[in-house]
Amino acid sequence: MQFSVILSTAIRYMLPLMLIFSIFILLRGHHEPGGGFIGGLVAAAAFALYSFTNSLTEVRQALRVEPRTLIGVGLLVAVSSASLSLFKGLPFMTGLWYSETLPVLGKIGTPVIFDMGVYIVVVGVTLLIIFSLIEEG
Amino acid sequence: MEVILAFVIGALYTAGFYMILRRSIVKLILGLGLLGHAANLMIFTIGRLTRASPPIIGHEGEALHAPFADPLPQALILTAIVIGFGVQAFAIVLVKRAYQTVNTDDFDQMRSTDLQEA
Amino acid sequence: MLLAVLSGFVLALLAPWLYKIGRDATGWILAILPLALFGYFVGFIEPVAHGEPVSYTYTWIPSLNVTLSFYVDGLSLLFSLIITGVGTLIVLYGSGYLAHDKDVNRFFVYILMFMASMLGVVLSNNLVSLFVFWELTSVTSYMLIGYYHEKEESRFAALQALLVTGAGGLVMLAGFVMLALQGGSWEISDLFAQANAIQGDALYLPILILILIGAFTKSAQFPFHFWLPGAMAAPAPVSAYLHSATMVKAGVYLVARLSPVLGGTEAWLYAVTGFGAVTMVIGAYIAWQQTDLKRILAYSTVSALGILMMLLGLGSEVAVEAAMVYLVVHSMYKGSLFMIAGAVDHETGERHITRLGGLLKAMPFNGAAAVLAAASMSGIPLFLGFVAKELIYEATLDAHILPLLITILAIVTNILTIVAAGMVSLKPFFGPPIKTPKHAHEAPWSMRLGPITLASLGLILGGLPFTVEEFGKLIASPAASAILAEPLEVHLHMLPVALSTVVMLSAVTLLGGIGIYLIRLPLGRVVAPLNAVSAVGPEQWYKWSLDGMMVVAKWQTRVLQSGYLRYYLIITILTTVGLAGITMVSQGVLQNLSAITMTEVYLHEIILVVVILGATVLVLRTASRLTAVAGLGVVGFCIALLFVLFGAPDLAMTQFSIETLSVILLVLVLYKLPTFTGFSTRFQRARDLVISLTGGILITTLVLIETALPINSRLTPYFAENSLTLARGHNVVNVILVDxxxxxxxxxxxxxxxAALGVYGLLKLRLGQKSPDKGIKQPVIPHRTEEFYTTPVPAQEKVDS
Amino acid sequence: MNILVVLPILIPFVTGIILILLWNHRTAQRVLSVAGSAALFVISIILLFTVWQDGILVMQMSNWPAPFGITLVADLLSAIMVVLAGLMAISVAIYSLASMDSAREAYGYHPLYQILLMGICGSFLTGDLFNLYVWFEVMLISSFVLVALGGEPNQLEGGIKYVTLNLISSAIFLAAVGLIYGLVGTLNMADLSIQLRQSDQPGLVLTLAMLFLIAFGLKAAVFPLFFWLPASYHTPPVAVSAIFSGLLTKVGVYTLIRVFTLLFIIDTAYTHTVLMVVAGLTMLTGVLGAASQNEFRRILSFHIVSQIGYMVMGLALYTPLAIAGAVFYITHHIVVKTNLFLVSGVVYRLRGTYQLKKLGGIYSLYPLLGVLFLIPAFSLAGIPPLSGFWAKFVLIRAGLEIGQYTIVAVALVVSLLTIFSMTKIWAEVFWKADPNIDPANPPENPSLGTLAGYIVPVVALAAVTITIGLFAEPFVQLAIAAADQLLDPNQYIQAVRPELLEGIVQAQ
Structure with a gap:
């Protein structure tokens, strides 16, 4: 696929923007339509677009981690946030909330962190599938 | 609207079943896709339809006020869609690989694991 | 007592190790156990003969009323003595017979386990425990018959014996359970008191039939007798022990044991006596036409088992006493003859009597034993066999049904038995010597002890008035009383006290036997045409049913497991529609359809619906993959729009993004696959459409009915109430999802x-071919070099496995 | 609240996650996989003892009261199933170390294995119908991947059938869950138990019951929905076959027992008659299928179908003893069937084929292996005093107690045919002389000692079979106690949330 230089440059600059947008969707999910799943897809789409204009090696470099590892990390984040309550003697996944409101993030609690885990997993999954298929040719 | 959708769902199921009964492995995948759509739409309809009141609590209120769309079926479908996607992605690739090994789209060429060796 | 029963199992498990130490002496060491047990049971003779039965109970599975309870009365004691006594001799004999066999240690394992199981059968008072041991005898006999397992014949015979006795056992188990449920107890001794209640019950006849089938299969009664001659594929010690002295008598034991509970009725009389009589004649008739030593003995054993069954069916005092005496007599002479046959076979390499003769000089001990045993078998005075035969005639003359017929049958049987006795004892050992494959010589001591002991016991017990009487008083009568559940007074006499019909019959039998023996060869040629009947005999039934089963099995598997995925799917869809549809119709669910009401619909919604339906039709009909994928995508996007319209923005966003991904994925993957080819005929398409329609109609109906009913979600109000206050989120759908x-x-x-890992693995890992090195682990592939797999592998040849 | 309820899900989950993160560290993966499985086994035993002592354990996920959140429930049946899962997990994990090829290990065999266990344990423990769907999917996707991983042609062919039919089952299940929510507006099983019993639409409830019967019946491989099993179970590496054969169909049976003792008891005369017919036909077709096969693992696969029939028979008879029989049967069967597959793998390791015709002579060379085969084989065939005998005995007794003679007769006939096909394997593989003996080129015959990784789990499972057989009492007691719980749904509801029971009282 031959993309014009303009497109390729545009995508290069869009990448961080889209990532920020995806995080925005992730964070607002608790209150407005959005959430980790859709956010993750947006982020994955950003990398996917990037991979159409650049070689896979470059995309991997930009990503820095293996998509496979992202899956693991995402699941780990999710399960850790869910397990926190166990240490407080509460049932698994009980939402724990930090009492202060943080800048940007707003109210932070384990359900939100769990959603971040979802986000990471979705990025990892999507990229792993796409990368594998592209490598397959 | 529920009545109309009931028939749409039925049509989707019929089409899905018909597609998976073909001998083509590609049609199988398309059929499974149709069935997935049908199932999601069905749960959505079963949860009853409410027009244009998403289950989001306004910033002034403490709770949802009727009328609002039932959020639970939505959450269930969302989960089901995502799971369905994952499973289908795998199934698609499986079909592709199977095609590569037997080199045909014809299911009738894929009977060896069921049959006795001569 | 528990130790006595279980010690055999323990020793069996130790036998292989003992063999490593003991080698050729192992048999002598192992024989100590049965001998000790024999001594142990001898200790019971006095008390049991004089007093009450002894019982022991050990808990096992109380929740299921299963106890390890043992009951020593005259009957079980008599059997225990035979089992351990003959067992001792057999272990010794076996160690000699199989001395040069590399698998002799396995023989020891199984024979000891068998002995212990057999003891368990005859001593168990609990129906379930009895069954447990019963089945163990079947299994151990399977292993023993199949001892020479590399021969197809052995495997066939072992399986045949296992299936026939196993089938009977399973049937019997049902009978046992029903018996226990009707009788209110699982302990046999408790059931004695319930005899009237059980016999009066409507289930009595089924119970009787089920249990008798079990007993008849085990004791080789017609029409199940055929497995026994087949079992002659076993080594001689096994035949001598299982197929003459012990296992085949288990059915006889069971009938005797349950006589007080089930016996005494007309049904019992006709069934047990009838089958016994038929078996005894058929067995004897076939026996004298055989030429193989072991087969002669096997059929004559069938005949003897028939006699025993018949006597138990008659159920009179003298009949039961006769049965017990004959049981002992038979175990002794037949055990010894089997061992002798084995010794002959072992030392000469030949067991066809036509090719044997004049062996007495080479094998004097075995020859002498053969004569003694045959004398007892023929019922010559001074031998215990004579006493038994007198009692049998007494019993048949006294029968409640058809005494004349039964007596005649008994005479015929006894005459033929004498012929068989002559064939196995006189023919091989006397007359002109015939050259045999191996140079004939006497067997080692381990193999002489058994035949001599058992054969001479017939003379010792039957040759003196004192021994006969004591034998009757201490062994036979207590056993008979146990069967009749009342003390009985039958005295045994070495010789008849007066010249009676019975004595005359004995004389006729003896003379007839000698006469027929002399003309047996010409007679055999005369009756030979009759044998064609056996081509449709029970053995054929067994083969036919096995073949028939296989035909059915193959046919149904071919039909069901056809390999066509679409048939699997059709069956699945039709089953679903059928089960749910029948239920809906039969349970009156369809009435709810009348409650359907149409709610308002907007034009844009109609348009969406039309687009969905149109796209669906496109998917169905297009010949292009990409068009089909696009159609599928359109359906998905339209559904997402529906979600938007009906208040589900999260759902819509998800559906949109997933649909996009799916389409990309489908295009990426299907791009390289071929275009559709029309595989199916017009008929198939019509058929599939109808099947699919039934599925669609089912779903539509269900949705229509449900949406017409009022909804009452028990959960949603709680979510609406608490999402913000307790779970701190405005978006209820998201709160549900994450909290x-x-x-x-x-x-x-x-x-x-x-799924992603699966896609990754599927695309990268291609172990196309079967590993060439006979399944030994795949060659070790460097672990980190994933590139190794990324090279696309060309489409492989289909490899069948 | 007791953390034990969630641990059987968490342990394999966390293990699986760590294994994904340690993707390229083969040794660490192998060690951790076994360690995780061992931990699961230990925890499962503690769980069972706790439930046995203290009654049903419950945890409300996220601390929302039932029926609003998701409830995890460990009653005796669940706990027993989890213990069995743990036992299979550790046995097959060890076996895998020896038998799994490094290629598959490099592509995620170990993490997938753990996630499979997670899905299985989740299915056993959840008390929520939709959550059950999710765990089913977790289990299924892992099993899909495990069936196909390696990409051998057979695997792909069998895999497509396996995947398609199971997807259909999932679709029916999902639709049925939706319909049930639409009907009574709840998903919690305890709550459903009440609502469905009191539904004013009994006919509709029965219709939905049939949909669940199909969905779970397909997973359990009952007649006429079992096709996927014989088509696929013999295609993946034997360790995968083994864990599947032991656990996957039993998840289907477990859910059948669960929903037909807890949810759909509105008209047992109707539902359980259907189950009875299904049970009989499943037993028969399965065993006949086995009789017609000539390949080690195919025979075993068809036998799974046949044996499932016995378990359904226990459920269909629906008396305390019968349900206990079903529970006992599952216990026995999982151990025995897995072990038979493991033994088939040892034979394959020695001879490189599963074809009976090409095998032979194993008993002469490896008498110990022969015994190790005979123990589970005879147990499967119901030879006393091995575990399978007691399982069949209880069911036969339960059937005769209520005069269900037909199903008992079928069970007995099938039992005989089971003996037939087990002895067929025995005669062909072990007794018969090796057909390929080539004196010039004798086959390599490694001593069993060098195959310790194969043999240790086989010996352990054989020991369990013997223990269950000889010391059956505690196992029978456990099964009876589990059955008592199952037949009294209010115990379950009471444990989940006592307030729910008030609904019943009001309605009556």
Whole structure:
């Protein structure tokens, strides 16, 4: 696929923007339509677009981690946030909330962190599938 | 609207079943896709339809006020869609690989694991 | 007592190790156990003969009323003595017979286990325990008959014996359970008191039939007798022990044991006596036409078992006494003859009597034993066999049904038995010597002890008035009383006290036997045409039913497991529609359809619906993959729009993004696959459409009915109320996803992750060919070089496995 | 609240995650996989003892009261199933170390294995119908990947059938869950138990019951929905076959027992008659299928179908003893069937084929292996005093107690045919002389000692079979106690949330 230089440059600059947008969707999910799943897809789409204009090696470099590892990390984040309550003697996944409101993030609690885990997993999954298929040719 | 959708769902199921009964492995995948759509739409309809009141609590209120769309079926479908996607992605690739090994789209060429060796 | 029964199992498990130490002496060491047990049971003779039965109970599975309870009365004691006594001799004999066999240690394992199981059968008071041991005898006999397992014949015979006795056992188990449920107890001794209640019950006849089938298969009664001659594929010690002295008598034992509970009725009389009589004649008739030593003995054993069954069916005092005496007599002479036959076979390499003769000089001990045993078998005075035969005639003359017929049959049987006795004892050992494959010589001591002991016991017990009487008083009568459940007074006499019909019959029998023996060869040629009947005999039934089963099995598997995925799917869809549809119709669910009401519909919604339907038709009809994928995508996007219209923005966003991904994925993958080819005929398409329609109609009906009913979600009000206050989120759907039902989401992302790993693995890992090195682990592939697999492998040849 | 309820899900999950993160560290993966499985086994035993002592354990996920959140429930049946899962997990994990090829290990065999266990344990423990769907999917996707991983042609062919039919089952299940929510507006099983019993639409409830019967019946491989099993179970590496054969169909049976003792008891005369017919036909077709096969693992696969029939028979008879029989049967069967597959793998390791015709002479060379085969084989065939005998005995007794003679007769006939096909394997593989003996080129015959990784789990499972057989009492007691719980749904509801029971009282 031959993309014009303009497109390729545009995508290069869009990448961080889209990532920020995806995080925005992730964070607002608790209150407005959005959430980790859709956010993750947006982020994955950003990398996917990037991979159409650049070689896979470059995309991997930009990503820095293996998509496979992202899956693991995402699941780990999710399960850790869910397990926190166990240490407080509460049932698994009980939402724990930090009492202060943080800048940007707003109210932070384990359900939100769990959603971040979802986000990471979705990025990892999507990229792993796409990368594998592209490598397959 | 529920009545109309009931028939749409039925049509989707019929089409899905018909597609998976073909001998083509590609049609199988398309059929499974149709069935997935049908199932999601069905749960959505079963949860009853409410027009244009998403289950989001306004910033002034403490709770949802009727009328609002039932959020639970939505959450269930969302989960089901995502799971369905994952499973289908795998199934698609499986079909592709199977095609590569037997080199045909014809299911009738894929009977060896069921049959006795001569 | 528990130790006595179980010690055999323990020793069996130790036998292989003992063999490593003991080698050739192992038999002598192992024989100590049965001998000790024999001594142990001898200790019971006095008390049991004089007093009450002894019982022992050990708990096993109280929840199921299963106890390890043992009951020593005259009957079980008599059997225990035979089992341990003959067992001792057999272990010794076996160690000699199989001395040069590399698998002799396995023989020891199985024979000891068998002995212990057999002891368990005859001593168990609990129906379930009895069955447990019963089946163990079947299994151990399977292993023993199949001892020479590399021969097809052995495997066939072992399986045949196992299936026939196993089938009977299973039937019997049902009978046992019903018996226990009717009788209110699982302990046999408790059931004695319930005899009237059980016999009066409507289930009595089924119970009787079921249990008798078990007993008849085990004791080789017609029409199940055929497995016994087949079992002659076993080594001689096994035949001598299982197929003459012990296992085949288990059915006889069971009938005797349950006589007080089930016996005494007309049904019992006709069934047990009838089958016994038929078996005894058929067995004897076939026996004298055989030429193989072991087969002669096997059929004559069938005949003897028939006699025993018949006597138990008659059920009179003298009949039962006769049965017990004959049981002992038979175990002794037949055990010894089997061992002798084995010794002959072993030392000469030949067991066809036509090719044997004049062996007495080479094998004097075995020859002498053969003569003694045959004398007892023929019922010559001074031998215990004579006493038994007198009693049998007494019993048949006294029968409640058809005394004349039964007596005649008994005479015929006894005459033929004498012929068989002559054939196995006189023919091989006397007359002109015939050259045999191996140079004939006497067997080692381990193999002489058994035949000599057992054969001479017939003379010792039957040759003196004192021994005969004591034998009757201490052994036979207590056993008979146990069967009749009342003390009985039958005295045994060495010789008849007066010249009676019975004595005349004995004389006729003896003379007839000698006469027929002399003309047996010409007679055999005369009756030979009759043998064609055996081509449709029970053995054929067994083969036919096995073949028939295989035909049915193959046919149904070919039909069901056809390999066509679409048939599997058709069956699945039709089953679903059928089960749910029948239920709906029969349970009156369809009435709810009348409650359907049409609610308002807007034009844009109609348009969406039309687009969905149109796209669906496109998917169905297009010949292009990409068009089909596009159609599928349109359906998905339209559904997403429906979600938007009906208040589900999260759902819509998800559906949009997923649909996009799916389409990309489908295009990426299907791009390289071929275009559709029309595989199916017009008929198939019509058929499939009808099947699919039934599925669609089912779903539509269900949705129509449900949406017509009022909804009452028990959960939603709670979510509406608490999402913000307790779970701190405005978006209720998201709150449900990450909090109320966050656990679902955890599973969901796990599915996603695994699916991605699966895609990755499927695309990269291609172990196309079977590993060439005979299944030994795949060649070790460097672990980190994933590139190794990324080279696309060309489409492989289909490899069948 | 007791953390034990969630641990059987968490342990394999966390293990699986760590294994994904340690993707390229083969040794660490192998060690951790076994360690995780061992931990699961230990925890499962503690769980069972706790439930046995203290009654049903419950945890409300996210601390929302039932029926609003998701509830995890460990009653005796669940706990027993989890213990069995743990036992299979550790046995097959060890076996995998020896038998799994490094290629598959490099592509995620170990993490997938753990996630499979997670899905299985989740299915056993959840008390929520939709959550059950999710765990089913977790289990299924892992099993899909495990069936196909390696990409051998057979695997792909069998895999497509396996995947398609199971997807259909999932679709029916999902639709049925939706319909049930639409009907009574709840998903919690305890709550459903009440609502469905009191539904004013009994006919509709029965219709939905049939949909669940199909969905779970397909997973359990009952007649006429079992096709996917014989088509696929013999295609993946034997360790995968083994864990599947032991656990996957039993998840289907477990859910059948669960929903037909807890949810759909509105008209047992109707539902359980259907189950009875299904049970009989499943037993028969399965065993006949086995009789017609000539390949080690195919025979075993068809036998799974046949044996499932016995378990359904226990459920269909629906008396305390019968349900206990079903529970006992599952216990026995999982151990025995897995072990038979493991033994088939040892034979394959020695001879490189599963074809009976090409095998032979194993008993002469490896008498110990022969015994190790005979123990589970005879147990499967119901030879006393091994575990399978007691399982069949209880069911036969339960059937005769209520005069269900037909199903008992079928069970007995099938039992005989089971003996037939087990002895067929025995005669062909072990007794018969090796047909390929080539004196010039004798086959390599490694001593069993060098195959310790194969043999240790086989010996352990054989020991369990013997223990269950000889010391059956505690196992029978456990099964009876589990059955008592199952037949009294209010115990379950009471444990989940006592307030739910008030609904019943009001309605009556």
């Amino acid at each position: 109320f039902r966050g656990f679902d989401t955890m599973g969901e992302i796990t599915v996603l992750g695994m």
